[in-house]
Amino acid sequence: MTETHTYASDVAFSPAVKSIQTRKGSREGYAHAEQRGWRTEVDENLAAFLADANSFYFATASADGQPYIQHRGGPKGFLKVLDKQTLAFTDYAGNRQYITQGNLSENPKAYIFVMDYAHRRRVKLWGEARVVEDDEALTNSLMPKGYRARPEQVILFKITAWDTNCPQHIPQKFDATDVAAALAARDARIAELEAEVAALKGEKTA
Numbered sequence: 001m002t003e004t005h006t007y008a009s010d011v012a013f014s015p016a017v018k019s020i021q022t023r024k025g026s027r028e029g030y031a032h033a034e035q036r037g038w039r040t041e042v043d044e045n046l047a048a049f050l051a052d053a054n055s056f057y058f059a060t061a062s063a064d065g066q067p068y069i070q071h072r073g074g075p076k077g078f079l080k081v082l083d084k085q086t087l088a089f090t091d092y093a094g095n096r097q098y099i100t101q102g103n104l105s106e107n108p109k110a111y112i113f114v115m116d117y118a119h120r121r122r123v124k125l126w127g128e129a130r131v132v133e134d135d136e137a138l139t140n141s142l143m144p145k146g147y148r149a150r151p152e153q154v155i156l157f158k159i160t161a162w163d164t165n166c167p168q169h170i171p172q173k174f175d176a177t178d179v180a181a182a183l184a185a186r187d188a189r190i191a192e193l194e195a196e197v198a199a200l201k202g203e204k205t206a
Contacts, residue, residue: 008038008161011126038161041084046162049123050087050114051077054175058155059111060103060129068099075144079114087112087157090142091131092149100155101131110157118174120167127160 005011013021013030021027039046055073062068072079072089079089091101104110110129115122132138132154143151 005160007034008040009034009163011161038163040159040161042081042087042159046123047081049116049121050079050081053077053079053114053116056112056114058100059113060100061107061109062103063106068103070100074149075147078142078144078147079112080142082156085159087125087159088138088142089155089157090139090144090149090151091153091155093152101153104129104131104155112157115170117170117172118178120170120172122165122170123162124165125157125159125162127158129155129157131155 007013009030013034018027018030021030042050054076055071056079057069058072059067059069074089074092079087082088108128108130110127112125112127113122114125133152135154139151139154142154
């Protein structure tokens with residue numbers, strides 16, 4: 001089902017999309033952008049972004065085009081880079097609906113959407129995915145150490161194209177663990193300063 005595109009961005013900018021862009025006045029600008037090219041391989045910036053991600057959304061569609069989006073989460077870096085065009089993650093045992101796997105069995109096209117709310121950044125990745133059920137070595141190599149989840153299988157994602165979005169309208173949110181660490185550091189500093197003040201007061205009264 002892999003298609004040949006003139007530009008990498010054609011994976012998203014179909015003829016129908018380009019027609020609407022023309023009608024609404026944005027086609028010229030995107031025509032220049034598509035010639036500069038969307039990226040098709042993992043670079044250092046994307047690798048670093050994914051290494052810091054602990055959450056993303058994974059979209060698939062059935063053979064008749066019915067879309068489905070599922071959230072995936074885990075420790076930072078659980079979405080791993082295998083090579084310049086391949087990402088992979090452990091698929092944990094869950095509610096056993098298997099909608100994603102069913103979709104991929106008849107339509108390999110997939111999409112990954114990664115949000116970084118703290119820094120108001122987002123990355124969009126188009127590609128094709130497949131489920132690997134019986135490769136214990138691969139599953140073990142991708143399973144985050146010490147993470148309390150039962151690995152069921154692996155999903156491999158082959159990148160067709162990826163791009164970033166502007167931060168407009170992204171609400172700034174912070175992970176609870178990061179907030180807790182910042183508050184702990186603040187409280188430790190306050191305690192340190194209070195101890196210094198108490199020591200200075202003690203010297204003055206001596």
